[in-house]
Amino acid sequence: MNLTLKIWRQKSSKDKGGFVEYKIADISEHMSFLEMMDVLNEELITKGEEPVVFDHDCREGICGSCSMFINGEAHGPDRGVTTCQLHMRKFKDGDKITIEPFRAKAFPVIKDLMVDRSSFDRIQQAGGFISVNTSGNTTDANAILIPKEDADLAMDAATCIGCGACVATCKNSSAMLFVGAKVSQYALLPQGKVEGKERVKNMVAQMDLEGFGNCTNTGACEVECPKGISLDNIARMNRNYVGSIFGS
Amino acid sequence: MSGFLSSSIGRKISMSLSAIFLMVFLLQHFVINFTSVFSEDLFNSISHFMGNNILIQFVMQPILILGVIFHFVMGFVLEIKNRNSRAVGYAEYDGSANSSWMSRNMIISGAAILAFIGLHFYDFWIPEITTKYIEGDTSGMINGNFRYYEELVHKFQPLWRVVLYCLSFILLSLHLLHGFASAFQSLGVPSMRNKIIKTIGNIYAIGIPLGFIFIALYHFAIH
Numbered sequence: 001m002n003l004t005l006k007i008w009r010q011k012s013s014k015d016k017g018g019f020v021e022y023k024i025a026d027i028s029e030h031m032s033f034l035e036m037m038d039v040l041n042e043e044l045i046t047k048g049e050e051p052v053v054f055d056h057d058c059r060e061g062i063c064g065s066c067s068m069f070i071n072g073e074a075h076g077p078d079r080g081v082t083t084c085q086l087h088m089r090k091f092k093d094g095d096k097i098t099i100e101p102f103r104a105k106a107f108p109v110i111k112d113l114m115v116d117r118s119s120f121d122r123i124q125q126a127g128g129f130i131s132v133n134t135s136g137n138t139t140d141a142n143a144i145l146i147p148k149e150d151a152d153l154a155m156d157a158a159t160c161i162g163c164g165a166c167v168a169t170c171k172n173s174s175a176m177l178f179v180g181a182k183v184s185q186y187a188l189l190p191q192g193k194v195e196g197k198e199r200v201k202n203m204v205a206q207m208d209l210e211g212f213g214n215c216t217n218t219g220a221c222e223v224e225c226p227k228g229i230s231l232d233n234i235a236r237m238n239r240n241y242v243g244s245i246f247g248s
Numbered sequence: 249m250s251g252f253l254s255s256s257i258g259r260k261i262s263m264s265l266s267a268i269f270l271m272v273f274l275l276q277h278f279v280i281n282f283t284s285v286f287s288e289d290l291f292n293s294i295s296h297f298m299g300n301n302i303l304i305q306f307v308m309q310p311i312l313i314l315g316v317i318f319h320f321v322m323g324f325v326l327e328i329k330n331r332n333s334r335a336v337g338y339a340e341y342d343g344s345a346n347s348s349w350m351s352r353n354m355i356i357s358g359a360a361i362l363a364f365i366g367l368h369f370y371d372f373w374i375p376e377i378t379t380k381y382i383e384g385d386t387s388g389m390i391n392g393n394f395r396y397y398e399e400l401v402h403k404f405q406p407l408w409r410v411v412l413y414c415l416s417f418i419l420l421s422l423h424l425l426h427g428f429a430s431a432f433q434s435l436g437v438p439s440m441r442n443k444i445i446k447t448i449g450n451i452y453a454i455g456i457p458l459g460f461i462f463i464a465l466y467h468f469a470i471h
Contacts, residue, residue, distance in 0.1 A: 008339075019339065072342030098340045105333050171343060171352055172330035176256075204257055213333035214256045214326050216354060217430040219440055223346035232438040239436030241257045 001027050001093035005040065007052055008100045010109050013116075017109065019098075029089040033076060034059060034066060036088055053112040059084040061226060064163030068113055069100040074165035074224045082163060082226045102168035106175070106210040119210040120162050120178060126206035127199035128182045130191050141191065150188045157184035159227040166221035166229070172213030177221040179207050180233035187240055197244035204241055259326060264434040266319040267427055271452070273312055278456050281463050284400055292394035299376065299396075300386055320362055327355045350426040357423035364416035371403050404467040413464045417457035424453030 002025045010017030024043070027036050034056050041051035057063040066083035070076035076086045091097060099113065107115040132138060160181035167175050183200050186192025192199070215234060222231045252258035280298065284291040298304055343352050350357070380386050388394055404410055428449030432439040439445040 006339075069338060069340075072338065072340040073345055077345075100338055100340070103334050103336055103338055105335050169346060171341075171347075173333035174256075174330075204255060208256050211333055212256075213330035214260060215434075216326075216330070216351065217426070217433045217440060218347035218351035220343070220346040230438075231433065231440050235433055235436050235438040238257055238261065238434060241255075242261065242436060245252050245258075 001029060001088065001091070001095075003027060003036075003091065003094070004096040006096060006098045007113070009052070009112055010101075011111065013108055013110055027088055029087070031088045032059070032084055033068070033070070033086040033088065034084045053110075053114045055114050056084060061085045062161060064161030064226075067102045067107075067115055067117070067164055067168070069102055069168055071098055074102065074169040075163075075226060079223070080226055080228055082161075082165075085226070102164055104164075104167050104173035104212070106173065106212050107164060107167060115164075117162070117164050119212075120164065120175070122210065123175070123179060123203050123206045124162075124182065127195070127202040128186075130186060131195060132191075144190050146189060154185050154188040154192075157181040157188070157229065157233050160185075160225075160229050161227060163226060165224045165226060167212065169220045169224040170213065170215070171218060171220070172216055174215040174221070175207050175210070175212040176215040176234045176237065177225065177229055177231070179203050180235075180237040181229045183237045183240060184233040187236065196240060197247065200237060200240040201244045204237070259322060260434040263319065263322050263326070264431040266315050266322070267431040269315050270319060271424070271428070271431075273315075274456060275452075278459050281400075282459060284397060285463060285466055288397045291400070292388075292396050295396035296388040296394060299380065299388060316365065320358065323355065323358050348426060350422045351430070354423060354426060357419045360416065360419040361423060364413075364420075367412065367416075371409075372399070375399075401467050401471050404464050405471065407468070410464050410468045414461050417460045417464075420460075421453050421457040424457070425450065428453055 002023070005022045005024055006019050007022060008017060009020045022040060022044075024036070024040050027039065031039075034054075037052065037054060044051045055065040055067050057065040059066075061082045061084060064082065066075075068075065068083045070083070070086070075081060075083045077090050078086050101107075101109050101113045102115050102117075104115075106119040107117055110116050158181075160178060162178060164178070166177035167173050170177075183203060186199060187196050217231070217234075219231060222229065253262060280291070280294050283294060388396065390398070404413075429439040429442070429445050432442075432445055437445070439449075
């Protein structure tokens, strides 16, 4: 298939940036979106032009690196996939594809389509962990019985790969699906409950500090999330937050 | 408490609580207004009671006004913060691919409702306050009869006002179609896919505004 790509190019975080159009030919419908981008970059390098910078790593939907906003949607038009799992068969011959970086004040553009998502790391560092005494007297985690339902819900929440599609797609640039998932994966388990109140307070405070917007429950984040993280995690975070402020 | 209200979740929760308070008020407002369709006397009696009861006038009414002001001010504050959270917008953004129009445009339907409340205050509340507390007439009577029903009917005679009221209630319905479940979700009740909450929400969000539209059209048509 032959395509026209309208790609955001930006030299650095201080550069204003703008769209540049590229024509690309003979793209196989079986290619992934990132492979198509590789073909484009090969052509640009051959012509002596600077390739388009974009994040990528595992290319199998696990690392959450690939962060493109394609034709108005985070990770493009498919559901439950990252950009590396998006195939060109989702597009038609002759299509014009608009590719932008994830947009949020808390995700500043580094270059072209690459954004700085270290705000997520700082939220994790604020409380997304459990404190364990590793001096040799730890209890085997399997010795603590956990209801199957809680274990499943915690595992569902833990599948969040921190890709930032929730922030990118939310009209408010809210990170509450991400933070809700990270709070929930611990809050549902006995090991995580010990520091539960401090965790939710600290992670929400860091989220606010990073400049993310407020959730208005549009549900767009849940739809675009490649791992299907449920909005119920946001409700759980809200409950835990109220409990941490007003609970005994 | 100030720390709670300055946090994103605290603001969400305060918006939800004020929304639920306003929805309860709207329900009782509808029930009272609906009596005007089948009993002029009952409507007059309730209106006179509501307009002269000390608890309602000097406790509930100020709380209601504060609730309305809080909901709108907080709504606009959150909207500004949310807009600032994305300094550079997308060239292409397909919001309809993953969310409803109602959920994305609460500020538009909310601003329209605010404008409607301005008209509603001009039509009913300001004349009522003027009559009772500036002119000092708390009898509720005019020419030997209660004035409330006549005032209601009189307001719904011009077609432009009836049309404006109907349009406002349609926007109110759109606001509530997202707002009802959203309020409970923010309070920590997983509501966005909960069939019971969604069904009650849809009945409320369509039924109440439709009822208000019916009342306006009824008085326009029969008088």
